Amino acid sequence: MTEQIALNVLGKIKTPWLTLDNMPIQPIGAKGVIELFPEYYRGIREIEHFSHIILIYQLHLVTDPQLEVIPFMDTTSKGIFATRSPKRPNKIGFSIVEIEKVEGNKIHILDVDMINDSPILDIKPFFEDFDNRFNTKKGWLTNKNNINKHHFKSDNRFK
Amino acid sequence: MTEQIALNVLGKIKTPWLTLDNMPIQPIGAKGVIELFPEYYRGIREIEHFSHIILIYQLHLVTDPQLEVIPFMDTTSKGIFATRSPKRPNKIGFSIVEIEKVEGNKIHILDVDMINDSPILDIKPFFEDFDNRFNTKKGWLTNKNNINKHHFKSDNRFK
Numbered sequence: 521m522t523e524q525i526a527l528n529v530l531g532k533i534k535t536p537w538l539t540l541d542n543m544p545i546q547p548i549g550a551k552g553v554i555e556l557f558p559e560y561y562r563g564i565r566e567i568e569h570f571s572h573i574i575l576i577y578q579l580h581l582v583t584d585p586q587l588e589v590i591p592f593m594d595t596t597s598k599g600i601f602a603t604r605s606p607k608r609p610n611k612i613g614f615s616i617v618e619i620e621k622v623e624g625n626k627i628h629i630l631d632v633d634m635i636n637d638s639p640i641l642d643i644k645p646f647f648e649d650f651d652n653r654f655n656t657k658k659g660w661l662t663n664k665n666n667i668n669k670h671h672f673k674s675d676n677r678f679k
Numbered sequence: 680m681t682e683q684i685a686l687n688v689l690g691k692i693k694t695p696w697l698t699l700d701n702m703p704i705q706p707i708g709a710k711g712v713i714e715l716f717p718e719y720y721r722g723i724r725e726i727e728h729f730s731h732i733i734l735i736y737q738l739h740l741v742t743d744p745q746l747e748v749i750p751f752m753d754t755t756s757k758g759i760f761a762t763r764s765p766k767r768p769n770k771i772g773f774s775i776v777e778i779e780k781v782e783g784n785k786i787h788i789l790d791v792d793m794i795n796d797s798p799i800l801d802i803k804p805f806f807e808d809f810d811n812r813f814n815t816k817k818g819w820l821t822n823k824n825n826i827n828k829h830h831f832k833s834d835n836r837f838k
Binding site for chain 2: 522523524525526527528529530560562563564565566567569570571572573574576578587588597598599600601602603604608609610612614616639641642643644645646647648649651652653654656657658659660661
């Protein structure tokens with residue numbers, strides 16, 4: 521018997537990308553807006569003083585989660601939890617995004633690679649003193665660190 | 680009408696901390712084990728070649744989510760999404776943890792500050808080339824960067 525947890529959708533992420541097909545390889549410069557539902561407005565007070573936030577959301581257009589995938593940047597199959605592929609159980613997306621500005625209850629963000637209307641599950645302030653890590657072992661991603669970041673991220677979504 | 684999403688619990692995080700009350704201020708040295716349910720075993724193949732993973736889980740013992748909190752390190756109330764307090768809507772926990780070793784289907788991790796049996800929602804490899812950020816604006820956390828990291832994290836959980 522599968523154990524489940526029900527989460528409330530807190531709002532939606534508005535972006536220019538309406539489908540996976542029309543999303544460009546490099547979403548640099550693409551802007552988005554986080555629109556929380558009114559009952560959560562109070563929760564973002566003082567978020568405008570941070571430059572970066574952690575967004576946890578659902579990759580809602582993914583229809584066929586897998587336990588193993590061949591990632592875009594490789595040729596052999598890996599366990600899904602050793603990749604950042606969106607085709608994962610629970611379809612949870614994780615992005616660190618930069619805040620452009622906060623206007624009223626709308627958080628304007630930069631370089632978005634989410635599909636329009638992605639359901640928001642949580643927002644946390646990014647705090648580099650706690651969240652950065654150095655000298656990490658990078659598994660199959662070793663020697664792939666010179667790949668353009670935006671290229672990687674969005675292409676991965678097409679898988 | 681509240682929109683909801685149902686997620687499957689992928690497994691549990693085993694730690695020495697059975698309740699909030701017995702968790703020490705500094706869990707440095709505390710070890711934990713990620714135990715996925717058997718149907719997800721295939722998903723961790725090759726994860727042993729990474730040193731750090733991103734864990735997304737539920738803060739299952741939190742009973743009273745709030746939209747505003749006074750964080751441990753401050754004296755005035757902030758919006759919950761401008762803090763890392765566990766008392767958040769959806770009770771989603773996010774931790775970057777170091778892998779000690781992988782034995783069969785068990786991922787042994789270091790310096791855990793999760794409560795025993797926390798339900799796992801996702802595991803992603805940490806990739807410092809993409810996940811670190813620098814020169815960020817730190818909001819109310821500015822000038823609090825010399826506080827002991829482990830002290831902060833676990834104390835925050837007692838709020």
